[in-house]
Amino acid sequence: MSIPDVERILLGASNDFSPEIAPSTLSAILHAFFRRRSQPLDPDYVSESACANLLTTRPELYTLLERAVKEQDYACLWDCEILSFRDVDLRTRRPYHPTDTSFEQELPVFLKAHQKFISAFARSTVPLDSWTPSSVDMSATATSASGADSFISYLKIPDTSADSPCLALHDVGALINADILHQRLQNIFVPRSHTIFLNTSGSGKTRLVLEGLSQHWGFYIPCASDNSCLGSLDMDHCLGSGISNKRKFRQNAPWDEDSVQHNSWVAQNTFSRILLSRLILLKAFLDELEDKLTLDARHQWLLFQVLTMKLEHGDIFHNLTRKVDRVTQMYADEMFTDLLLDIKARYGDANMNIFCVLDEAQRANDAFRGAFGKQSTALREIASAYEKYDGITLILTGTHIDLGPFRRADFPEYRVCTDTGLFDTPQSQRQYVLRYLPTSLADSPTGQTLISRMWWWLRGRYRFTASFISCLLITQYEKPLHLLDAYISWFTGVDPPHMSKAVLQEQLSRSAFEAVHRFSPFRGSFLSDEPQILFAMHSAMFKIMLSGENHVRFKEQCFRLAAQGVAVLTDHKGEEALVLEPCIVLPLIDPIFRQPGVASAFFPDALASQLHKAPPHHTYPLAFVPTLVQALMKTKKTDKIAHRLCDLFLFPGIAPDWATQSAQLVRITRTAEKRALRATVFQPSFSKIAREHVWATESPEWLQHETNVPFCIASQFSQADLIFVLRLEDNRCLQVALSTLLKNEHVKTSPSDIQVKLLQLAPKNLFKVGQPTTASGAHFDDIPREVAEAGNPPLLRVVSTFPYEVDINEVERDKVPQPIATLNTPLLRECANSFNITDIVKRIVSVMTTPRSGKRKRPSVGDGGGEPERPKTRSMTKKEEEANKAARPRRGVPKEEVPLRKSTRRVPASSSTAKVPTPVRRRKR
Known part of the structure; x- marks a missing residue:
């Protein structure tokens, strides 16, 4: 060890060391020693006067100091026990006020009282002390065996005086x-x-x-x-x-x-x-x-x-x-x-x-x-x-x-x-749960069922699993499957999933219900004060319903989503938030769907009116998916499509002839040979939707017709929020690219803003979003029998504003050949009223708590997925390919301009006989 300051002090004192300079020399050395030892520079021990007194009372220290100066080695001073002051209360502080003096007197008394x-x-x-269930918590049934007592004692959970084990x-x-x-x-x-x-x-x-x-x-x-x-x-x-x-x-x-x-x-x-x-x-x-x-x-x-x-x-x-x-x-x-x-x-x-x-x-x-x-x-x-x-x-x-x-x-x-981790795999949760289950329970069929159900209902943040473990400990493992159902019902707000309420009330003790109710569930009622976050959860709900995925990832507003308790931050920087927990998603059914009503949940206009800027998480495009499906369905009475295309979309001026036809939603897929394209009608029933069914995907693979899904949520890789394909009565097809904009009292969306958005939906601009993607406008060629009058490629560009609607006639037409329109949102609002809250709850609960089968199921007539197709022979496939090729128009053909008229405001048609306020000509077939 070397202390340069002490070496310099000894060197300076070597020529004229004497009893007169000894106090100042020792004081300087002690200052250096105290700093090296991290000791307070207490003036009662390091000042010159204190050192002079020390040398007087302990003359042997002068001999040591003299030796150190002579030998230019301070080791004897450093090793001196007297100069180490180890058992001394060193301090630089001095009382400045009577309260300081009083504290100096009280502190030693306080510490002495607690010293032992x-x-x-x-x-x-x-x-x-270890936590044990109280006598009040113990069940009156005979299942309260000594085995549970001994296992809980074996765990040695520290007792914090809380009502529940910590x-x-x-x-x-x-x-x-x-x-x-x-x-x-x-x-x-x-x-x-x-x-x-x-x-x-x-x-x-x-x-x-x-x-x-x-x-x-x-x-x-x-x-x-x-x-x-x-x-x-x-x-x-x-x-x-x-x-x-x-x-x-x-x-x-x-x-x-x-x-x-x-x-x-x-x-x-x-x-x-x-x-x-x-x-x-x-x-x-x-x-x-x-x-x-x-x-x-x-x-x-x-x-x-x-x-x-x-x-x-x-x-x-x-x-x-x-x-x-x-x-x-x-x-x-x-x-x-x-x-x-x-x-x-x-x-x-x-x-x-x-x-x-x-x-x-x-x-x-x-x-x-x-x-x-x-x-x-x-x-x-x-x-x-x-x-x-x-x-x-x-x-x-x-x-x-x-x-x-x-x-x-x-x-x-x-x-x-932000990296806390979470139970995002069955293995991670299982490893935690097994610490708190007796072996006899864990290895039993009941224990295995319990662990499986805990994963599907309690995955995500640790609290949901830990709170239920506490319930098991409080009740000493009384009827664990019944207890889990009671816990699930309390935390999610849905009925017990595996048994009736009557059975649960009869089989489970009162103390078990009280144990469950000690823990506070998430309810989400306070989200009404956070319209942006509520919009995000609207979006998450619809993505869950439409995609069949039991989790939704967010890249925007991550910290706010986590702060409101609706999502978990999953990375170490807070750049990704994950919505995946049934104990969060299911309680939100009430404030999002039940309280405002289904139609207001699909079109939350009152909520949108409060926004001062556009939400990063769009709800309206997702709500359009089931309502468009509903609007394009055949009626039971007539077995015909209730609405024509010009009823569903409002065009500027006179609607084009092809828009006066009815249309059906189709899924474009490829044949087994991957060459010919096939358009399959998608006409499902929301009430019969199965766990495996998917109505929308965010994957750009949809553009290559690899997903067998009717709607593409395209905002991540395109200027459109939604892309889908319609087939007209004459069996010709066109793509629809739809985008939404906020327009309310605070956000003044002008006709020029809408014109800019429509221009972004043009095929050459649609996929220019500043990031690499395999998607491009060329993929729009790949649909069977195109509507030539809708441009090349055939595309209907649609912009809808919310909650205030846009008059498409106020928008100046650009020179892009693909037609423009806006949605007839009053008609879609009528369609939203046809949905049943029971079906919505059933779908969300199914997706969130039921495993998806290994192979995604293709919807059919029997399960609400569309019309069955008769098997095709090779000759039929060849004819279809030739028809597709013949129907595809040559590039660069100029399109006829559509005349404008003042207004396209219409009352939504309630039947196929509704009047159309514009003159149309039916083309010969």
């Missing part, structure tokens, strides 16, 4: 999937790199930070108290009356510059006392440890913090915070510096890092809004109070945190981390 208990806990001699604390430090979790923890716990750790509620953030704190020295400070009873209440109190009752704090508006500065000063001073109380108790804890370097020492310190509400002395942290709150800020700052240096010295690491985890930080983020100015929040003030202390690294965890105040150039940098 702290010592016993630090040395692991205090047995922790699984977040169970086996902390014993990682499942250690490699994956270790990588996550390394990304969160980065020394001297402050981190904001965000994800949705119940995603496992608390468990992860507890795992991290079992491996690192740190503080666990919850900003809000909950039914888990983890941690102290001091920050929760501080964010309430603790600050608002301070004399100089102005809680309510208006706030001028002076009041904002006063509020900031009061808040930071108050918050700093919470950290100081932690540091005082950490030092006392370390003093009692025999080995400070073990993981067990850190684990015990973590338990000491999180179980403080359970321990015999009560919330020791909160009690100490109250005492510390009375000292002056200067004294508090100096005491903090002294203690931090002292702890580093006792630990033997001058670079020791201490993590400070603020859990449930959204509480601080939302507290006293505006009281700290526009660029700050209460959470930002907490961070400012703690950042100034060297060696403290902050981890702020929560469901939502305003990032703006943490991105300012004059503040330390904060990383954002």
